Amino acid sequence: MATPQRNSSVLLIVGGGIAAYKSLELIRLLRTADIAVRTVLTKAGANFVTALSLASLSGEKVYEDLFSLTDETEMGHIQLSRSTDLVVVAPATADLLAKAAQGLANDLASTLLLASNKPILVAPAMNWRMWEHPATRRNCAQLRTDGVMFVGPNEGAMACGESGFGRMAEPAEIFDAIQDHFAGGTNLRGSLAGRKVVITAGPTHEPIDPVRYIANRSSGKQSYAIARAARAAGAEVVLVSGPVNLPAPDGVRVLRVETARQMASAVDASLPCDIFIAAAAVADWRVADDQNEKIKKGAHGPPELKLVENPDILATISRHVSARPNLVVGFAAETEKLIEHAREKLARKGCDLIVANDVSPAAGVMGGDENTMVIITSDGETVWPKRDKDAAAAQLVEHLALLLTQREGR
Ligand code: CTP
Numbered sequence: 001m002a003t004p005q006r007n008s009s010v011l012l013i014v015g016g017g018i019a020a021y022k023s024l025e026l027i028r029l030l031r032t033a034d035i036a037v038r039t040v041l042t043k044a045g046a047n048f049v050t051a052l053s054l055a056s057l058s059g060e061k062v063y064e065d066l067f068s069l070t071d072e073t074e075m076g077h078i079q080l081s082r083s084t085d086l087v088v089v090a091p092a093t094a095d096l097l098a099k100a101a102q103g104l105a106n107d108l109a110s111t112l113l114l115a116s117n118k119p120i121l122v123a124p125a126m127n128w129r130m131w132e133h134p135a136t137r138r139n140c141a142q143l144r145t146d147g148v149m150f151v152g153p154n155e156g157a158m159a160c161g162e163s164g165f166g167r168m169a170e171p172a173e174i175f176d177a178i179q180d181h182f183a184g185g186t187n188l189r190g191s192l193a194g195r196k197v198v199i200t201a202g203p204t205h206e207p208i209d210p211v212r213y214i215a216n217r218s219s220g221k222q223s224y225a226i227a228r229a230a231r232a233a234g235a236e237v238v239l240v241s242g243p244v245n246l247p248a249p250d251g252v253r254v255l256r257v258e259t260a261r262q263m264a265s266a267v268d269a270s271l272p273c274d275i276f277i278a279a280a281a282v283a284d285w286r287v288a289d290d291q292n293e294k295i296k297k298g299a300h301g302p303p304e305l306k307l308v309e310n311p312d313i314l315a316t317i318s319r320h321v322s323a324r325p326n327l328v329v330g331f332a333a334e335t336e337k338l339i340e341h342a343r344e345k346l347a348r349k350g351c352d353l354i355v356a357n358d359v360s361p362a363a364g365v366m367g368g369d370e371n372t373m374v375i376i377t378s379d380g381e382t383v384w385p386k387r388d389k390d391a392a393a394a395q396l397v398e399h400l401a402l403l404l405t406q407r408e409g410r
Helices: 022-032 051-056 070-076 079-081 094-102 108-114 126-134 133-143 171-182 220-230 260-270 313-318 338-349 389-407
Strands: 010-012 036-041 087-093 122-123 153-158 161-165 197-203 205-208 213-217 236-241 253-256 275-278 285-287 307-309 327-334 353-358 373-377 380-383
Touching: 010 022, 010 220, 022 036, 022 051, 022 087, 022 171, 036 051, 036 108, 051 338, 079 108, 087 094, 087 108, 087 171, 094 108, 094 133, 108 327, 122 171, 126 133, 126 161, 161 338, 197 220, 205 389, 213 285, 220 236, 220 275, 220 389, 236 260, 260 313, 275 313, 275 389, 313 327, 313 338, 327 338, 327 389, 338 353, 338 373
Parallel strands: 010 036, 010 087, 087 122, 197 236, 197 275, 236 253, 275 327, 327 353
Antiparallel strands: 153 161, 205 213, 285 307, 353 373, 373 380
16 A cells, blocks of 8 residues: 555545445545545535535535635635645546536536546446446546546445445545555556456356267466456456356456357346457357257267357457447467467457467466467567466556557547
């Protein structure tokens, strides 16, 4: 954690969500660290916490009204927006995010966000469906492009009784993000904060009958490491996993599937997202007429299996008309002509980047703990040094975070 900063100041905008009560604890943490806090309470926020609580904890006047004659004569809203080191919005409701993304200025909070020349950190808080809604995703993408920093949201139980992503980050996390910012650390609390990443992992099992299946070889280790790294970088992570022997990474939503078709529909149901990473070793074919009863050995010799092609998940997501993620990443596990085959896949599947792996037995990647990644885009290829799968995952995630912001034109 960063060293506490003295004499910094924060303008805290408290929006209208049940998580507003957590902002009281945030003020206490900031004051304990000697960070001055001036608060702005929106009309909706006043339904959840009182101006008196905010004033008592911050030791400062609370600002509520854009057209208040007393407030404006004491300190005009332009000055209020600029006489701080950092503007923090917690809870940042879907409505406040939408106003900020659109540049609306019809109340004090939105006007301050538009008028401020200071960095802005938002802690979104809303029902998970509101967080997943394409309108909110668009607004968040716009805000990121505008340089707004995000902390959270987290996954968990919500006041409405539902559960999912949209829960405001805990006060201690927001406090850490503020301190990191003041300590001159990364400009973001995690390079993927506020982003959603969907990852496929492991093999798929295609049934022949209830006791037999065909499958690809895959331990899932590299994909699970990528999921952990993306979560550590602050992303909301959905891991669509075929059958593997690995524990669910902390804070990651794991959707367990067996077949390629189940994997395809779980991925589709997880859209929209910012980054899609197809790291699964999907079986290319399934048995056309898999049997409900165990096939018995008989006088007719071994059964003849008719195979049909499975859906290509990576190609489908790359060409998705209404919800193509901003960054689509594929893997190419090859035993020969690594670069040539990976390049061909980049073009055929329509993805933005291919991570190529040499999986020839001599390389020892399959089931092993180390990996050499070759990053292939339309611009060229880069060979990364061999490292353990966690380190390779961390490097890949940082690379993708950077690429994503570049693509969005920030
Ligand atoms: N992939 C996918 N759906 C499939 C097959 C592959 O999403 N049905 C993805 C993999 O997760 C990987 C990439 O496509 O990111 C390449 O997979 P690979 O098996 O190497 O490519 P194929 O198209 O199956 O080509 P081939 O087996 O002939 O090498």
